[in-house]
Amino acid sequence: MAAALKRGLQAEGFAVDLAHDGEDGLHCARTGEYDVVVLDIMLPKLSGYNVCKRLRAEENWVPILMLSAKDGEYDMADGLDLGADDYLAKPFSYVVLVARLRALLRRGGGRRPAVLRSGDLSLDPARRLVARGETAVELTPREFSLLEFLMRRHDEVVSKTEILEHVWDTYDTDPNVVEVYVGYLRRKIDTPFGRNALQTVRGAGYRLVSDGG
Amino acid sequence: MAAALKRGLQAEGFAVDLAHDGEDGLHCARTGEYDVVVLDIMLPKLSGYNVCKRLRAEENWVPILMLSAKDGEYDMADGLDLGADDYLAKPFSYVVLVARLRALLRRGGGRRPAVLRSGDLSLDPARRLVARGETAVELTPREFSLLEFLMRRHDEVVSKTEILEHVWDTYDTDPNVVEVYVGYLRRKIDTPFGRNALQTVRGAGYRLVSDGG
DNA sequence: ATGGGGCAATGCGGGTTCTGGTGGTCGAAG
DNA sequence: CTTCGACCACCAGAACCCGCATTGCCCCAT
Numbered sequence: 001m002a003a004a005l006k007r008g009l010q011a012e013g014f015a016v017d018l019a020h021d022g023e024d025g026l027h028c029a030r031t032g033e034y035d036v037v038v039l040d041i042m043l044p045k046l047s048g049y050n051v052c053k054r055l056r057a058e059e060n061w062v063p064i065l066m067l068s069a070k071d072g073e074y075d076m077a078d079g080l081d082l083g084a085d086d087y088l089a090k091p092f093s094y095v096v097l098v099a100r101l102r103a104l105l106r107r108g109g110g111r112r113p114a115v116l117r118s119g120d121l122s123l124d125p126a127r128r129l130v131a132r133g134e135t136a137v138e139l140t141p142r143e144f145s146l147l148e149f150l151m152r153r154h155d156e157v158v159s160k161t162e163i164l165e166h167v168w169d170t171y172d173t174d175p176n177v178v179e180v181y182v183g184y185l186r187r188k189i190d191t192p193f194g195r196n197a198l199q200t201v202r203g204a205g206y207r208l209v210s211d212g213g
Numbered sequence: 214m215a216a217a218l219k220r221g222l223q224a225e226g227f228a229v230d231l232a233h234d235g236e237d238g239l240h241c242a243r244t245g246e247y248d249v250v251v252l253d254i255m256l257p258k259l260s261g262y263n264v265c266k267r268l269r270a271e272e273n274w275v276p277i278l279m280l281s282a283k284d285g286e287y288d289m290a291d292g293l294d295l296g297a298d299d300y301l302a303k304p305f306s307y308v309v310l311v312a313r314l315r316a317l318l319r320r321g322g323g324r325r326p327a328v329l330r331s332g333d334l335s336l337d338p339a340r341r342l343v344a345r346g347e348t349a350v351e352l353t354p355r356e357f358s359l360l361e362f363l364m365r366r367h368d369e370v371v372s373k374t375e376i377l378e379h380v381w382d383t384y385d386t387d388p389n390v391v392e393v394y395v396g397y398l399r400r401k402i403d404t405p406f407g408r409n410a411l412q413t414v415r416g417a418g419y420r421l422v423s424d425g426g
Numbered sequence: 427a428t429g430g431g432g433c434a435a436t437g438c439g440g441g442t443t444c445t446g447g448t449g450g451t452c453g454a455a456g
Numbered sequence: 457c458t459t460c461g462a463c464c465a466c467c468a469g470a471a472c473c474c475g476c477a478t479t480g481c482c483c484c485a486t
Contacts, residue, residue, distance in 0.1 A: 200465090
């Protein structure tokens with residue numbers, strides 16, 4: 001199907017690169033300068049779901065049109081939540097796909113997601129607001145930046161090294177700083193609400209889960 | 214009702230696209246080139262209220278005719294405040310709706326809102342007037358320009374660097390200038406009214422909120 | 427000349443960040 | 457089950473940075 005799509009789009013004048021699995025696609029999207037990405041969810045090695053998530057976590061805002069399997073393990077809401085800009089369920093008509101593609105190209109730039117969510121925890125980068133449910137939470141800059149990073153990679157385990165690299169922008173700092181700040185965060189977003197969303201994975205790092213009951 | 218409206222308008226020679234919920238509508242309005250949008254407030258997924266707000270926030274000035282539920286959680290003032298160009302309360306006559314539509318089309322272009330609002334704070338760029346509620350506020354040019362920038366990005370945190378870039382048109386000036394002028398502004402739009410709308414977000418910048426009680 | 431807007435400079439107060447230490451917890455091996 | 461080592465949580469203080477008010481000077485307009 002991908003090959004057919006490529007031929008069709010090329011016939012219309014698009015320049016098309018085709019990646020053969022998720023890893024390959026992620027690699028292309030990272031390096032190449034594309035105007036738009038068409039991303040199937042069912043891919044070998046790395047699902048489209050994860051490709052999209054990773055790209056957005058890396059602040060790559062290339063417009064993404066997501067294609068879902070019709071049985072739909074993930075539905076439209078999931079796709080858009082992950083940071084896809086548009087979504088098309090299989091089976092779809094070729095004409096519709098091209099129309100949506102043109103729409104994305106016209107819009108350009110890609111959409112910066114307004115707020116990040118994980119369970120009833122929400123973080124709005126633009127307004128710099130954090131809330132657990134309805135109650136707002138005050139964070140210092142460092143805490144905010146740490147939580148933002150964790151939320152962009154929610155449900156994944158992130159190592160202290162990764163955190164130091166992305167939040168502190170250094171890689172040779174004492175990892176204890178991370179432990180301390182994870183503690184601060186827990187006291188603000190978990191403890192007062194009886195939650196346990198910011199979990200520690202011994203020997204590996206930390207993980208932010210949605211249902212930290 | 215939407216379907217009936219569509220048939221009626223098509224019979225009159227309009228080309229009509231019908232979206233089935235707020236998200237879909239927003240999507241259409243973003244991509245398509247429409248002459249006018251008829252927007253109901255009560256919509257699945259994303260309220261018309263929000264669709265309108267989002268479009269205007271994206272500098273999309275397509276003319277919008279808003280339809281309210283008769284019980285009216287939001288009333289006319291709200292609708293117009295959000296950037297709708299006209300407003301019709303249910304129940305309305307079909308003839309009136311078409312008349313209003315033609316009026317909007319005649320007017321054309323969509324209306325760039327004349328005045329910016331944030332809570333009871335208003336700023337009119339054309340007349341260079343600022344008021345908190347009913348009482349006018351006198352601002353120096355620099356203060357005015359700073360407030361205008363903050364109001365165009367109200368509720369967002371804007372960094373001092375951004376402010377320097379857009380209000381001072383330089384990026385290598387001492388950020389202290391911004392701090393000083395934020396102070397001036399506060400003394401004119403907040404302090405005399407016992408408000409706190411111009412908030413500082415330590416380590417990040419400033420944020421102008423509507424309910425700075 | 428004079429007043430007011432615009433901007434640089436200084437110092438203070440308070441929050442934020444980080445370090446180092448201590449004690450606790452987990453897991454694997456004896 | 458116990459022991460041990462590694463890993464992690466927590467605490468408290470010190471250094472630091474940030475934001476703000478204030479002051480004074482320059483420049484342009486009146």
